[in-house]
Amino acid sequence: MGELWTAEKFRSFFHGRFNACKPYVFMLLKSAVIAGGAGIVCGLVGTLFHYAVDKATDIRLQLPWLLYLLPVAGIVIAWLYHIAGLDNDRGTNLILESIRENKRPPLRLAGLIFIGTVLTHLCGGSSGREGAALQIGGSLGSGLGRCLRLSEKQEHILIMCGMSGLFSALFGTPVTATLFSMEVISVGIFHYSAFLPCICSSLVSYKISLFFGVQPVAYHINLLNSQGFDLTWRIALLALACALVSILFCKAMHLSSYLYRRFLTNAYLRAAVGGGLVVIITLLIGTRDYNGAGMDIVGLALGGHARPEAFLLKILLTALTLGAGFKGGEIVPAFFIGSTFGCVAGQFLGLDPSFAAALGLVSVFCGVVNCPIASIILSIELFGSGNVLAFAFACAISYLMSGSYSLYSSQRITYSKLEPTFINAKTK
Amino acid sequence: MGELWTAEKFRSFFHGRFNACKPYVFMLLKSAVIAGGAGIVCGLVGTLFHYAVDKATDIRLQLPWLLYLLPVAGIVIAWLYHIAGLDNDRGTNLILESIRENKRPPLRLAGLIFIGTVLTHLCGGSSGREGAALQIGGSLGSGLGRCLRLSEKQEHILIMCGMSGLFSALFGTPVTATLFSMEVISVGIFHYSAFLPCICSSLVSYKISLFFGVQPVAYHINLLNSQGFDLTWRIALLALACALVSILFCKAMHLSSYLYRRFLTNAYLRAAVGGGLVVIITLLIGTRDYNGAGMDIVGLALGGHARPEAFLLKILLTALTLGAGFKGGEIVPAFFIGSTFGCVAGQFLGLDPSFAAALGLVSVFCGVVNCPIASIILSIELFGSGNVLAFAFACAISYLMSGSYSLYSSQRITYSKLEPTFINAKTK
Numbered sequence: 001m002g003e004l005w006t007a008e009k010f011r012s013f014f015h016g017r018f019n020a021c022k023p024y025v026f027m028l029l030k031s032a033v034i035a036g037g038a039g040i041v042c043g044l045v046g047t048l049f050h051y052a053v054d055k056a057t058d059i060r061l062q063l064p065w066l067l068y069l070l071p072v073a074g075i076v077i078a079w080l081y082h083i084a085g086l087d088n089d090r091g092t093n094l095i096l097e098s099i100r101e102n103k104r105p106p107l108r109l110a111g112l113i114f115i116g117t118v119l120t121h122l123c124g125g126s127s128g129r130e131g132a133a134l135q136i137g138g139s140l141g142s143g144l145g146r147c148l149r150l151s152e153k154q155e156h157i158l159i160m161c162g163m164s165g166l167f168s169a170l171f172g173t174p175v176t177a178t179l180f181s182m183e184v185i186s187v188g189i190f191h192y193s194a195f196l197p198c199i200c201s202s203l204v205s206y207k208i209s210l211f212f213g214v215q216p217v218a219y220h221i222n223l224l225n226s227q228g229f230d231l232t233w234r235i236a237l238l239a240l241a242c243a244l245v246s247i248l249f250c251k252a253m254h255l256s257s258y259l260y261r262r263f264l265t266n267a268y269l270r271a272a273v274g275g276g277l278v279v280i281i282t283l284l285i286g287t288r289d290y291n292g293a294g295m296d297i298v299g300l301a302l303g304g305h306a307r308p309e310a311f312l313l314k315i316l317l318t319a320l321t322l323g324a325g326f327k328g329g330e331i332v333p334a335f336f337i338g339s340t341f342g343c344v345a346g347q348f349l350g351l352d353p354s355f356a357a358a359l360g361l362v363s364v365f366c367g368v369v370n371c372p373i374a375s376i377i378l379s380i381e382l383f384g385s386g387n388v389l390a391f392a393f394a395c396a397i398s399y400l401m402s403g404s405y406s407l408y409s410s411q412r413i414t415y416s417k418l419e420p421t422f423i424n425a426k427t428k
Numbered sequence: 429m430g431e432l433w434t435a436e437k438f439r440s441f442f443h444g445r446f447n448a449c450k451p452y453v454f455m456l457l458k459s460a461v462i463a464g465g466a467g468i469v470c471g472l473v474g475t476l477f478h479y480a481v482d483k484a485t486d487i488r489l490q491l492p493w494l495l496y497l498l499p500v501a502g503i504v505i506a507w508l509y510h511i512a513g514l515d516n517d518r519g520t521n522l523i524l525e526s527i528r529e530n531k532r533p534p535l536r537l538a539g540l541i542f543i544g545t546v547l548t549h550l551c552g553g554s555s556g557r558e559g560a561a562l563q564i565g566g567s568l569g570s571g572l573g574r575c576l577r578l579s580e581k582q583e584h585i586l587i588m589c590g591m592s593g594l595f596s597a598l599f600g601t602p603v604t605a606t607l608f609s610m611e612v613i614s615v616g617i618f619h620y621s622a623f624l625p626c627i628c629s630s631l632v633s634y635k636i637s638l639f640f641g642v643q644p645v646a647y648h649i650n651l652l653n654s655q656g657f658d659l660t661w662r663i664a665l666l667a668l669a670c671a672l673v674s675i676l677f678c679k680a681m682h683l684s685s686y687l688y689r690r691f692l693t694n695a696y697l698r699a700a701v702g703g704g705l706v707v708i709i710t711l712l713i714g715t716r717d718y719n720g721a722g723m724d725i726v727g728l729a730l731g732g733h734a735r736p737e738a739f740l741l742k743i744l745l746t747a748l749t750l751g752a753g754f755k756g757g758e759i760v761p762a763f764f765i766g767s768t769f770g771c772v773a774g775q776f777l778g779l780d781p782s783f784a785a786a787l788g789l790v791s792v793f794c795g796v797v798n799c800p801i802a803s804i805i806l807s808i809e810l811f812g813s814g815n816v817l818a819f820a821f822a823c824a825i826s827y828l829m830s831g832s833y834s835l836y837s838s839q840r841i842t843y844s845k846l847e848p849t850f851i852n853a854k855t856k
Binding site: 192388393 | 451635657800816
């Protein structure tokens with residue numbers, strides 16, 4: 001402290017400081033330029049995808065006979081994946097693995113999943129769009145990373161940026177989109193280093209989608225005025241039931257995929273039979289509520305109206321649709337299942353059906369993807385912050401009690417849900 | 429699949445299922461009973477602490493001459509720690525280490541920090557209360573864990589529960605309290621396995637504090653109606669400036685502690701000199717704004733009014749107070765520094781001063797504790813969810829750009845902020 005500060009010493013001091021802060025400044029600039037750039041691409045593609053799926057849904061509603069073409073659509077999708085050399089498409093699992101194990105998703109996957117999802121929605125398969133968004137975004141991010149010759153780890157961050165960006169443009173929940181792609185890769189790990197790049201991509205993409213008129217998803221629900229002790233128990237029981245529903249949904253998805261592959265080894269046959277089954281069941285139950293994403297049914301459930309059997313039928317039809325090789329995703333179906341189940345079960349538990357539907361939506365989402373932080377923020381972006389404690393509490397229960405089940409077989413349980421221990425176990 | 433299911437096979441199947449879900453059910457029950465029980469203790473102690481600090485502040489405001497006793501209070505605190513055998517008290521650092529490295533915080537720490545903080549506030553030291561709350565809660569959690577003869581890892585979870593519980597009772601932000609103690613231990617790691625126990629403790633403790641009339645902290649600020657591109661740049665610049673202020677605050681705290689210990693090896697002398705310096709500076713600047721926690725000044729800043737020099741004076745006085753061995757914490761001072769700086773700097777950047785103060789509060793908090801998720805939730809619990817994207821964006825910038833600086837020297841940078849790599853580096 002007492003030494004004289006010569007000019008040389010000053011120079012070396014500032015040189016040291018400059019070197020120490022350089023990587024952070026570079027990261028800031030990279031986030032703004034590269035991740036922001038990825039956000040532009042994702043925003044444009046996401047907006048296009050949003051409108052394409054919406055248009056497909058509109059056409060299906062106008063031309064109900066399109067449902068009968070579902071087996072044909074399945075065959076076309078299988079054929080497209082075959083000629084692209086992606087016969088064993090692993091969907092969102094491939095994206096998760098690409099970040100953890102450096103398996104690169106091919107850029108053509110973005111185009112295929114885009115067309116596949118639109119065809120699935122056009123002909124009434126029961127499927128979402130967020131899984132597709134993650135795949136499109138992940139492939140775009142990886143492709144961009146290769147173009148720019150980024151290092152492996154930087155490319156992983158860019159894949160997460162792509163996922164965030166597309167999710168954000170499609171669904172209009174930019175913070176959820178940001179946190180989800182950082183949290184979904186491995187259970188028990190949060191990829192903090194991707195935070196700034198992901199939120200830059202998500203923010204830019206969100207603004208672009210707004211510019212092109214995409215309406216962010218948000219609902220008005222009946223909030224709780226206060227949360228007494230008896231209400232806490234009811235919420236806990238509903239969240240526990242939602243964790244069991246999450247497990248049921250995950251098991252149904254895995255079982256359907258297993259059974260299709262075991263008994264129908266030919267992909268075209270699988271698509272035709274799967275499409276046929278969905279058509280037959282749709283005709284048997286006599287409603288088109290379970291075809292497509294079903295955001296309207298989610299809206300009704302959040303308004304307090306749902307049929308008791310809805311969540312089971314949605315599980316069945318989504319498992320039959322996606323297991324057969326149709327495209328889209330499992331997240332909006334999870335919203336559907338959670339909100340309809342919550343709405344009905346909540347009434348048994350003496351909860352307001354609208355609030356219970358919201359709680360069910362968030363809890364089932366949390367249970368199937370194992371992302372409690374993204375789930376809490378989802379509840380805030382969809383329903384406001386009036387009951388954040390109740391939602392966080394439900395997420396904590398659903399996260400724990402859904403155990404090692406996951407929609408994504410390639411998600412790893414890196415840290416145990418029971419104690420802070422590295423276990424790196426497979427999900428079920 | 430085709431095999432016959434005998435009664436024996438059924439039994440072994442259900443036995444296997446039961447064994448698989450047993451640990452989760454146990455964890456759920458433990459969370460409800462043990463963590464909930466910890467929440468009761470924390471709620472009662474937290475409420476008492478809240479009222480004790482409030483009462484001390486009221487007395488100080490009525491009897492301004494108490495300030496002159498600050499050196500004496502410092503000597504009493506040093507003496508209390510000496511007779512308790514805790515001469516080298518490391519404050520919140522010890523709690524963080526207790527979770528990571530199994531150093532047990534002694535139960536008497538809870539009593540000492542309680543009294544020390546009340547004395548500091550009574551005589552006008554510049555200090556907060558959340559750091560003290562973390563220490564009280566952590567010691568109580570650890571003590572409870574030892575009473576119940578829990579395993580080491582279970583005790584760690586209970587320490588986090590204690591931290592969450594006390595923070596929650598004191599500040600009335602239960603979700604922030606929950607996530608903060610899971611996030612603050614190591615930079616880049618989120619302790620998911622503590623989620624349900626921590627939220628149970630936090631929830632129970634919060635309810636108890638409400639029952640005893642503690643008012644949750646929440647502010648009304650001027651929100652942005654929309655967030656255009658130019659606003660995004662202003663927010664980014666303000667967050668960047670806040671990251672630099674965070675670094676300045678961390679450096680001031682470490683430097684003050686270093687200088688005190690280097691030039692005044694005797695703890696009593698340190699306390700007397702430190703107390704004397706605070707008294708002299710208070711008299712020189714001619715205002716009592718910087719004594720105590722200063723929540724009223726935070727409120728004014730969030731209303732759009734702050735003096736340009738306020739953040740610098742608060743940094744100086746907090747470093748002088750806490751470095752000399754006074755007790756309390758650094759979190760409310762961080763709120764003070766962030767909100768006053770944000771309020772003033774925001775006006776230069778063309779932002780609404782009330783909104784900029786809120787953004788500054790959250791960004792500086794994020795920068796000094798390296799907890800972006802807790803910071804986002806803090807913004808929601810304090811200011812509502814209207815501008816969650818702006819707050820999350822500011823947190824992302826502040827988290828990255830505060831680099832390896834931290835208020836807590838025992839916080840480790842476990843994963844790099846720049847890429848997903850395990851580095852386990854020391855903070856600065």
